[in-house]
Amino acid sequence: MKKAIDFVRPALVLLIVAAIAALVLGGVSLATSGRIESIAQEKMENAMQAVLPASSYADTGYEDDGEINAIYEAPGAGWVVQVTESGSQGLVTLMVGVDVNYYCTGISVTESSETAGLGAIASQQSEKGDAFRAQFVGQTGTVAVTKEGGAIDAISGATITSKAICRGVTAALNVCRTLSVSNAIAVAAPVTGSSDASADIYVTQTVPTEAQPAPLPNTEPAPPAVNLPSAEPGTASAG
Amino acid sequence: MNRKQQLFEGVITNNPVLVQQIGLCATMAISTTLFNGLGMGLSVLIILTCCNVVVAAIRKIIPEQVRLAIFVVVIAGFVTIVDLLLQAFIPALSDALGVFIPLIVVNCIIIGRAEAFSSKNSVKDSLFDGIFQGLGYTAVLIAMCLIRELLGSGTIGGGLLNGASSFITLDGTGAGIRIFPQEYAAGILVLPFGGFLTLGFLYALMQHLLSKGAKKKDAKEKEVQE
Numbered sequence: 524m525k526k527a528i529d530f531v532r533p534a535l536v537l538l539i540v541a542a543i544a545a546l547v548l549g550g551v552s553l554a555t556s557g558r559i560e561s562i563a564q565e566k567m568e569n570a571m572q573a574v575l576p577a578s579s580y581a582d583t584g585y586e587d588d589g590e591i592n593a594i595y596e597a598p599g600a601g602w603v604v605q606v607t608e609s610g611s612q613g614l615v616t617l618m619v620g621v622d623v624n625y626y627c628t629g630i631s632v633t634e635s636s637e638t639a640g641l642g643a644i645a646s647q648q649s650e651k652g653d654a655f656r657a658q659f660v661g662q663t664g665t666v667a668v669t670k671e672g673g674a675i676d677a678i679s680g681a682t683i684t685s686k687a688i689c690r691g692v693t694a695a696l697n698v699c700r701t702l703s704v705s706n707a708i709a710v711a712a713p714v715t716g717s718s719d720a721s722a723d724i725y726v727t728q729t730v731p732t733e734a735q736p737a738p739l740p741n742t743e744p745a746p747p748a749v750n751l752p753s754a755e756p757g758t759a760s761a762g
Numbered sequence: 763m764n765r766k767q768q769l770f771e772g773v774i775t776n777n778p779v780l781v782q783q784i785g786l787c788a789t790m791a792i793s794t795t796l797f798n799g800l801g802m803g804l805s806v807l808i809i810l811t812c813c814n815v816v817v818a819a820i821r822k823i824i825p826e827q828v829r830l831a832i833f834v835v836v837i838a839g840f841v842t843i844v845d846l847l848l849q850a851f852i853p854a855l856s857d858a859l860g861v862f863i864p865l866i867v868v869n870c871i872i873i874g875r876a877e878a879f880s881s882k883n884s885v886k887d888s889l890f891d892g893i894f895q896g897l898g899y900t901a902v903l904i905a906m907c908l909i910r911e912l913l914g915s916g917t918i919g920g921g922l923l924n925g926a927s928s929f930i931t932l933d934g935t936g937a938g939i940r941i942f943p944q945e946y947a948a949g950i951l952v953l954p955f956g957g958f959l960t961l962g963f964l965y966a967l968m969q970h971l972l973s974k975g976a977k978k979k980d981a982k983e984k985e986v987q988e
Contacts, residue, residue: 533825540820540832544839551843555850562853613860636860639794640915640944640952680949 566633567618571595571603574629575620583702590691591698592616601628602702604695611683612636615645619659619695627662627692635684642684651678655685659692666692765890772894779902779961780968784870788862789903790957794914795938797921799907800900801855805844805863807896810872812840814880814892821881833876834867841867858921871899902964909960914951916942 571580577597585594592605601622608615613636620628632646644652658675659666666689667673668682677685776782779789785806792798816836817824824832845863848856856863866872875895880888911920917938950956 533828536823536825537828537831537835541835544835548839548842551846555846558850559846562850566853634857638952639798639920640911640917640947641949679944 567605570618570631570633571597571620573631574618575601575603575622577601585698590694594698594702596702599623602699604698605633606691606695608687608691608694610635610637610687611642611681612638615684615687615691617688617691617695619692621696621699625663625696625699627659627666627696630656630659630688630692632656632688637681637684641678642681644678644681645684645688659688662692663696664693666696768887768890769894769897772891772896773898773901775972777898777902777968778871778874778895779899780965781972782871782874784874785899786961788865788869789899789906790954790961792859792862793903793906793910793957793960794952795858795911795920796904796907796918796923797855798858799903800922801852802859802862803896803900803903805848805859806866806869806871806899807893809837809840809844809866810875810896810899811889811892813837813872814875814888815885816840817876818880818883818885818888824881829881830873830877833873833881837872837876838867854921871895905964906957906960910951910956911938912941913948914956915949916940916944916947 577600580595595603616634618631668677920938
């Protein structure tokens with residue numbers, strides 16, 4: 524009999540400890556989830572306001588394709604595109620404002636893990652960061668760094684990050700061209716509270732009816748985003 | 763237990779990073795700005811202290827065979843709680859530290875102290891052990907951040923301080939106080955490679971100081987004997 528108890532006891536103690544931990548975690552998660560969500564929401568709205576001021580934004584229901592995460596339509600003003608590119612240390616998530624004539628109205632880096640002091644400048648609220656981001660305002664077609672014949676001065680020491688952001692802006696500008704018909708409807712009769720489903724129909728109808736909009740001379744498809752997980756030596760070895 | 767001696771051991775003679783050489787991956791990866799270093803150090807301090815206390819409290823009912831599993835459950839629980847709280851109340855820090863907060867679960871400092879100290883000592887001793895070891899870890903992180911940030915980007919207090927109007931920025935966006943222009947900074951120091959280099963020099967310095975201290979002690983003991 525004693526042997527049986529010796530067997531069961533460890534499992535029982537482990538079960539109890541795990542159950543208590545699960546209960547506590549559930550409580551904390553319940554208590555914080557609302558706040559975490561509202562912070563994420565607020566952050567997104569701030570970023571959208573910064574790149575394309577508008578009174579309201581409607582999700583067009585664009586399906587995340589790995590590069591373009593989401594497109595929000597600001598009736599009459601243009602779109603805000605959330606796009607993810609791979610930078611030098613990990614993924615860089617951008618909000619790109621695009622006006623109805625497919626010109627960039629501003630960008631904001633919402634998530635990145637770029638090197639502090641170099642690539643991180645792209646997301647920092649500093650003189651250099653503001654200057655770098657301001658260069659994208661008014662860009663159209665293919666956006667590239669000066670080294671590749673474009674007009675964007677890369678952040679010194681952070682060419683990879685700068686290129687990633689250029690790729691993201693180019694992709695955002697291009698994707699908005701495919702939405703042109705949807706926008707015409709929006710301007711004519713503002714889509715009030717466009718539900719995801721109806722917006723989806725607009726998007727899918729756009730492609731077959733409207734012949735691909737004539738590409739600008741220097742428009743080329745953005746290279747596909749290679750979403751490799753960051754391979755930092757520090758993370759590989761468990762300290 | 764002598765608290766003063768315990769503090770001295772935690773921060774210097776038995777420093778988790780520089781002497782026990784554990785918890786290195788996060789140390790090298792995040793010590794690029796003061797904001798990150800301080801945040802990571804304090805997070806580890808809080809989690810380590812909580813885990814030490816809980817492990818010490820239940821040490822007598824933990825069966826030998828499943829003790830590691832129980833340690834991991836306790837640690838993972840506290841790490842998740844801290845992670846959620848950071849996301850809810852200090853989102854900037856949560857963004858900056860990213861994956862390194864969840865990675866504290868496998869940080870050897872915490873499971874190491876649970877196995878080596880708090881599973882054998884009283885709750886009170888374990889509480890202080892957690893605080894002191896946490897302080898030792900934070901001290902090393904701050905030292906590394908200061909060195910790497912100053913030499914690598916030419917600033918001090920990145921994320922936390924701001925050269926402009928508002929001096930302290932708690933949202934992690936401050937550019938730091940510029941000591942010399944970016945052009946003269948050795949940017950390689952903020953890359954992972956620079957982390958290894960800085961840590962190596964800190965090890966050398968620590969070993970030098972420790973051996974010097976040991977020699978002095980020996981000499982003193984000899985004098986007393988003679």
